[in-house]
Amino acid sequence: MNLKRDWYKWAAAILLLYVLLGGLALPLRPGIVGISPIRIETGKTVEVQVKVSNSQWTDPTQISAPYPKSLVFVSEKVGRLPVKAPQEFTPVNNTPKDSFNSVLAWVANGITYSSTSMYVYGKCDFSMGDSPIPNEIYSVFIELSNGKYLGLPDAVFIYRGNSDTIGSGKGLTYLKSSFNNNTPRFEMRLPNRTVLNESVRNLFYHVPMWFAMIALLSISVFYAINYLRFQRLEDDARADSLIKVALLAGILGCLTGAIWARVTWHSWWPREDPKLNGVAIGMMMYFAYLLLRSTLSDPYQRARITSVYSIFIYPIFIALILIMPKLSPNSLHPGAGGTVGFSKYDLDSTMRVFFYPAILGWIFLFYWISNLHLRITKQTEKYQ
């Protein structure tokens, strides 16, 4: 292979090898994956069982690994209630300076765990204390000995029990609100997200399909415009090859997305998701392109009509899969409701180290395949 001409083929091979090995081999960070019970009545002392995955204290190779210290139940809404001055409570951590910096929480100290079990047990006195609390969904956190927290958002529903009276028991305590303050930084472990867990690796294999499709379609529009300007059939053949391989990437994106959705969203094709609806219409438009192209036999007429068609459907496709889902208030995909996808909230630095090479690698690979298609088309036309 000619290194100067075929650099992207080498790049595809190296990048994809890196992404495949790294994306599959890196372990996940520790995280909470389940809690039992998921409904707790106040006014009682309840033993709570929390299931963790990839916890470092169960890893025999990590000697000085942080171990769990306490279980914390916290709700953002309840935490913001200005119930009473924090000095009147016995704080668990340092005494908070002002109530804005602290949250109300139930804390279970003296928890039990072992280095061979995935479970952490804690007994917690769920009593209201001095002020009534609303029935609310709480997040659960495991406080670690290094000051960090493992969390599961919206994990447990805590409601006021009939036997619970105001003023009984110590109940809620004030904690410094240092939750979710784990700034994303690079470590050789992938983030452990609720619901996603191990399947977070699909970000390197499913999402780049769509990046590749959009990249190839963008290049094809360039060649379609070039055809209309210079009437060279080679430009039309290039545009056609790119669209066909882009469709392959799109079909693979749909299939892999369906499998991922079945596991995480419990549906092969969640109909309420605007991104999926947009993709369905967009793919139909490009299938219509194939149909249109196959019905025309005169090469110049075919090239002219399909070039115009593909130039017109490209912005509609982009609007359907990138812009419309963003305008929609509810989408299961990240980046809906006016926010930018792949922001610092969606991607941490370890994911980026694999995600960006994955995008480039898959784009190069599909471009390579489209190049093979183009060369076959050129040869076919020569011998006809």
Place this chain on the structure above:
Amino acid sequence: MNTLDTLDSQTAEALSQHNNFNVVYCVLLVIFIGILLYLVRLERKIARLEKSQS
């Protein structure tokens, strides 16, 4: 056991099945098979081309 308790245990059960690494393998397999099938199609086109050439 009332309905809510049943729901409780079901949700806990669903949450505990967190190890979804298999879905990553499935996704990779689908991509691999998809690209392979496309390459087979290209291969057939080349074979037809070689036939018409000779």
